[in-house]
């Protein structure tokens with residue numbers, strides 16, 4: 001229900017109140033003077049009784065609205081508080097598939113983790129377990145996918161779609177075990193990850209999440225590519241544009257609010273490439289596992305995948321998905337406004353490194369129940385902030 005409507009109704013009702021008070025006092029005066037036998041006064045009493053019954057109906061109406069209003073405020077606060085708590089998955093989930101670039105078979109397990117663990121990638125195919133943390137400063141390669149490395153040089157690559165799924169689903173703590181270097185590409189999007197995470201559900205805790213709020217505009221350019229991040233109220237806005245010479249892709253742009261919008265199309269948008277680039281990619285050891293099952297391939301003005309595109313803006317939507325995944329390498333939910341033209345993993349990483357170089361660019365905070373700002377109450381768009 002819209003609070004503004006409830007409030008307006010309340011104000012209108014309040015404006016009638018003095019009139020009713022005056023009528024009640026007149027009625028009492030009539031009785032007091034004991035002249036109700038006068039036909040004129042009886043008529044007045046009748047008129048009053050009619051109005052009085054209206055008053056009672058209005059009062060009941062007001063009382064009901066008031067109760068609903070109170071319940072909604074309470075519900076909204078508890079909803080926001082549960083949103084602002086750290087979450088993990090209810091139980092372990094498993095995936096298997098191939099790596100897009102390595103072409104290697106991989107099994108991946110996502111395990112629940114305690115608060116403040118964050119996201120940890122764990123390679124279990126070595127002589128001992130190696131943990132690799134998805135942090136912007138651990139990104140060792142961001143040319144065609146996001147690759148992270150630890151101090152021992154152990155890598156995990158193509159983490160961006162899984163990281164985006166965690167961000168969108170509201171997961172703060174999990175351990176991701178995998179028996180190969182590369183995260184399985186699945187169908188080229190985050191759809192499978194989101195679906196399985198939703199199927200098992202989330203486990204909430206009492207520990208508040210941390211939020212990074214951008215305080216100053218930071219921007220970066222690389223030739224035609226440009227990306228900036230600026231402050232926003234309580235949202236993460238991503239405004240993304242791609243420009244391709246290809247006639248089918250051409251110029252495509254989309255703007256989303258990560259915490260407010262329905263992200264179904266973003267999650268199901270697949271990675272893509274031009275047909276003429278495949279040979280070069282494969283020669284340089286990339287896209288070894290690439291196929292029409294896990295990528296959209298565009299030749300001229302045609303999509304080679306039989307089922308075509310999943311949505312009208314699938315190309316730019318996939319770039320937005322990548323961007324969300326790369327943003328989660330900050331380790332927190334971000335409140336800010338991103339503008340990007342022709343960017344990708346590398347530019348996002350360079351921008352975020354620039355943001356965190358200067359502490360005046362951002363602030364990190366937790367929201368405790370006792371000091372929840374009034375501005376956050378009624379903001380349903382915070383529903384997916386955690």
Ligand SMILES: [Zn+2]
Pocket residue numbers: 160161271318322
């Ligand atoms: Zn991608």
